[in-house]
Amino acid sequence: MRLLKSRGESFRVLLVGDGALRSSYQAECERLEIADRIEFLGYRDDIPELLAKSDIAVLTSLKEGMPRAVLEAMATGLPVVATRVPGTSEAVHHGETGLTVAPGDVDGLAASLALLIGDAELRRAMGARGHAVAVRSYDERAVIGTLRSIYRERLSEVVRSRAPRRGPNLSAAIPDALAVEGNGPEHAVRIGRNIALRLASQAISALVNVAAMVLLGRTLTARGYGEYAFYYALIPLVAAVGDAGVGLIVTREIARDRRAGPRLLGDAILIKAAVSGLILTVVVATAWPLLPPARAALVTLLAAIALIDLGQDPSVWTLRAHERLDLEALLLVVSQVVWFLLLAAGAWLRAGLFALLLAAAVAFAIRLALGAVIVARRFHRPEFRPEPERMRRLVAEGLPFGAAMAASVLYGRIGLLMLAAFSSPVDVACFNVGYLLSQPFGFIASAVTLGAFPALARRAQREAAATGRALRRTLRYLVLAAFPLSVGLVVLARPLIDVLFRGHGFERAPLALIVLGPVLTPIFLNLAARYVLAALDRQERYLRGVIAGLVTNAAFGAFLIPRFGFMGACLAYAAAELAIAAVCMRALSPYVRLAELARDAARPLVAAAGMAAAMLAVRAAPWPLAAALGCATYAALLRFLGALPDGEIRILQRIPASLPLPLPAALRRTGSGG
Secondary structure, three states: OHHHHHOOOOOOEEEEEOOOOHHHHHHHHHHOOOHHHEEEEEOOOOHHHHHHHOOOEEEOOOOOOOOHHHHHHHHHOOOEEEEOOOOHHHHOOEOOOEEEEOOOOHHHHHHHHHHHHOOHHHHHHHHHHHHHHHHHHHOHHHHHHHHHHHHHHHHHHHHHHOOOOOOOOOHHHOOHHHHOOOOOHHHHHHHHHHHHHHHHHHHHHHHHHHHHHHHHHHHHHHHHHHHHHHHHOHHHHHHOOOOOOHHHHHHHHHHHOHHHHHHHHHHHHHHHHHHHHHHHHHHHHHHHHHOOHHHHHHHHHHHHHHOOOHHHOHHHHHHHHOOOHHHHHHHHHHHHHHHHHHHHHHHHOOOOHHHHHHHHHHHHHHHHHHHHHHHHHHOOOOOOOOOHHHHHHHHHHHHHHHHHHHHHHHHHHHHHHHHHHHOOHHHHHHHHHHHHHHHHHHHHHHHHHHHHHHHHHHHOOOOHHHHHHHHHHHHHHHHHHHHHHHHHHHHOHHHHHHHHHOOOOOOOHHHHHHHHHHHHHHHHHHHHHHHHHHHOOOHHHHHHHHHHHHHHHHHHHHHHHHHHOHHHHHHHHHHHHHHHHHHHHHHOOOOOOHHHHHHHHHHHHHHHHHHHHHHHHOOOOOHHHHHHHHHHHHHHHHHHHOOOOHHHHHHHHHHHHHOOOOHHHHOOOOOOOO
C-alpha cells in the first residue's frame, strides 16, 4: 500500500477481522504514512455487503487449503489478486479470473493492484469470468451433487455385491439430504407418487368445479350463470399478479437448497404481503369512487379472494418444494369441499351474487390457515430477516413469470371479456361451458410437471443431457394423456352437455367442446412449459410465448367474435394456444427437439384414432359404455404398439404401493420433516 500511495494511485483498503496484533498493525500504518488509506473494520458478519462495495479482492496468505474468501469474492464477481500458493492457485486462474504473484513479492503485488485499479474494464471482465468459474465448479450445490453421485455409486456397488443375500435395503437408508435426487426406479416412483397424488386431488377439484357449474347453471339459468362466470373469471386475473411471480422462484430455490427454506419462506411472505397490500389499496382507491357501492364491494371481494388463491399460498410453495404433494392435495380437497357446501347452501337459499362469491373467500381462508399450521409443524417456520438486495433479486427473477401468468390468465379470459362486450350472456355461458369442460384437464399437465419440478430444478444446474431425457419423458406422458381426452370430448360433446344441463339454454354448447377438445395437446405442452422453463431459469421465454398468445387471441377475437359469437371466441382461443406452443417449444429446443416429440407422439396418435373409431362404432349406445370402450381400446393399442416400455409399466405398477399413509397420520409432528 505504501508503494501504491507513493505512485499516486487512488485506493482505499478495507481490512476485515480482529485479533491481538491489531494495535501493532495500526501503528505500522501510521509509521508508513498510509493510515488515511486503511480502514480496520474489526469483526464483521456482513461480508456479502462489503464485497458488493469493493472493486478488488486481495489475499496474501503464505499457505491455503481451498480459500473460501477467494471463492466468495469470485462468486460476487470481483477480480482477485493473490499469492501463488497451493489452493489459491487452483481457484484463481492468472490472467483470467485475477492475478497471482509469488509470496513475498511486494513489487509484483503492487504492480498487479495498480493494473486493476487503473483498468475498470479489465476488472469487469476478470470478475465476470471468476463468477462463472465459482458457480460452475465451486457452488455448494454442485459439490453436493458430485458427492451424492459418488455415494450412490458406491452404495449401488455394495448392494450388487450382496445381491444373493436378502438384507436391508441400503438405498432406503440413505439420509434425506442425499436421497433427494437420483436417476433410478426409486426416483421415478417418487415422482410418480407425487404426480398421482396431485392428479387425484385435481380430479376431485375438477369434479367439484363441474358440479358447481351444473348447480349454478340449473339454479341461475344460462343468463344468470353467465353473469356469475364473468365475475368469477376475474379472480385468476388478479391472482396471477398477487405475488409478482415470486412463488415459483421460491419453490425452485427451496427445492435446490432446503436449508434455506425458512429464510426464503420469510422473504416470500413479506413480498407477498407487500404486493397484496398494494393491489388491495389500488382496488379500493379506484373501485369505490367510480362504481356504485354494491359493485365496488363485489370488486373488492374478488380481489381479496384472488390474493388467497391456491397458487398464492406460501405454504403450498413450501410443500411443492419439499415434494409433499399429498399435503397440498389435502389442502386443495378441503378447500373445494368447503366451497361447494357453502355454494350449495347459497343456491338453496337463493343468495345473491355477493354471497355466492363470499363462499370462495371463506373456503380459501380456511385452507390458508390449515396450510400455515402444517408447514410450521412439519417443516419450518418462516424467518423474517429481510435483506433488500436478496429480495430485489427474488422479485427481479419472479417478475417475468408473474407477468406471464397475468398475461396467460388474460388471454384465457379475453374471450369472455369480448363476448360480454360484443355478444350475449348466453354466448358467454356456452363458451365458458366449453372452456370449463376442456381447460380443467390441464391439471394433468400441471400435476405431471409440478411432480417433476423439484428434480428438474436441481438437475438443470449440472446435467443438461439428463435434463433433456427427463423433459422428453415428461412431454411424452402428457401427449399420451391428451390424445384420448381430446377424442372423448369431441365424440361425447353432445351427450355430455345433455346430461349436465338438459336444456336450460345450453343447446349450442357442444360446438364449443368440439372446437376446444382437439386443442388439449398444445394446452398440455404450454402448461408444462410454464413450469419447466422456470425450472431451467428461463422464465422470460414463457412470457414471450404468452404475449404471442395474448396478441393472437385479441386479434382473432376482435375479428371473429362480433361475427360468430362464442364460436369465434373458441377459434381465437385455439389459435392463441398454438401460438404459445410454437414459442415455448422453440425455447425448449436445446433440451428436446420437435422431431423427437413427433416420433414420441406417432404411436399414441394411432391409438387415439383407433379409440375414436371404436367410440363412433357404438355412438348409439349409452355414453358411459362408449367412453369405457374407447379407453379400453386406447390402452390396448398403446400396449400393442409398444408406446409404453415394460420398464415404465413396472414403475407405474409400483406407484400405488408408494402412496403415503392416511393423511391424519401425516399431520403428526416429526423432527425436521421430509
